[in-house]
Amino acid sequence: MKYTNADICELVAKLEGFIGRETSSFNINEWYGFNNSFKQTAYFKVCQGADKNGTGKYNFYKNKLPTNKIFIIIKDGENFCYREASFNEFDYTQSSKISIAKNNLNNFKHLIWDEEIIEQINATNVVYNRICNRNEEVNKKAIEDLLNQNPKQCYYCGIDMKTINELNNASILNSSLSWHHSKGLTKRTTRMTLEVEQLNPNGGYVKGNIVWACSWCNNAKTDTFTEDEFKNIACGINIAWNDRLQQIGSNSKVIFPWQNQVKCCK
Ligand SMILES: [Zn+2]
Structure with a gap:
């Protein structure tokens, strides 16, 4: 798939009303920030697969993300689902993370995959990255x-x-x-x-x-x-x-x- 995690986060962010990229700190350890029209910021992260050698859970590591509104996105088979999460859900281990069991996706929303929109997101991000990198x-x-x-x-x-x-x-x-x-x-x-x-x-x-x-x-x-x-x-x-x-x-x-x-x- 040519779409990056940043593209997928942007698709979910748009659906949730977070339409503008948080330009000052867009990418914090693959948590991608977007703003809504009330100038609130939310961070979005994709987990593309369950932890294979351990628990079989979907893990979202906090890394350096400061307290924020957050959304977690899971690739479940061929489909994506997502929900808002709370900072309280991060465990208190050193590598603080939110772990989601595979059979615990009931309260997640199905992501409606709009090929035309994600294609456009991808195209503009390619342009954006090309210019910003050079x-x-x-x-x-x-x-x-x-x-x-x-x-x-x-x-x-x-x-x-x-x-x-x-x-x-x-x-x-x-x-x-x-x-x-x-x-x-x-x-x-x-x-x-x-x-x-x-x-x-x-x-x-x-x-x-x-x-x-x-x-x-x-x-x-x-x-x-x-x-x-x-x-x-x-x-x-x-x-x-x-x-x-x-x-x-x-x-x-x-x-x-x-x-x-x-x-x-x-
Ligand atoms: Zn022309």
Whole structure:
């Protein structure tokens, strides 16, 4: 399974109303922190299997987790279940833990596995981790806000994920198109998405300097063109998207965000 424990914790956290990542201390020994709209924090942890060489129980070690609201999540066969737990449940041994017997899952809630939501959580976490690991000029909250932004569309040409997928499918399936290809819009499957782009390439991943850009705009803009220069270039990309949508008889239209600002495309 490609989904990480952090992804699964986020899915449960969302269901429980904890929608924002606790950015200052997100991961405490695999307890993952999320905040709700009342600024309360809760920590979530997954146990993927029972302790094999001992008791056969599901163990949740406290480690360095300070007192908090907590939820414990168990992988029981192919399914996940979870419940809120209390700090009083940690035993007083040196390796303080909550132990759940396999036959004691009655008061756990079944986790409704929504593939579409977990897929989206996973995709955004991959982006988040990639950016946070490679660059020190990262404001995690700014990235978080951008990831939660809806709808997501290319800042320059206006395309969104749904339209990218629609054009990609058409390019694979419809061999009469001049842009037909068995691999879709591009062979580089990791470059067929919306990416996080810095408006000023030296400005860092901070609030006001990051936007979504499609792989094609991001790839073409590089660190050469300025934001305003590239809006003109993106106008041409936008025309190509809409031409293609027309060719496949689609009802979708990619609205160009900068119609009144650009020199071309009048
Ligand atoms: Zn674009």
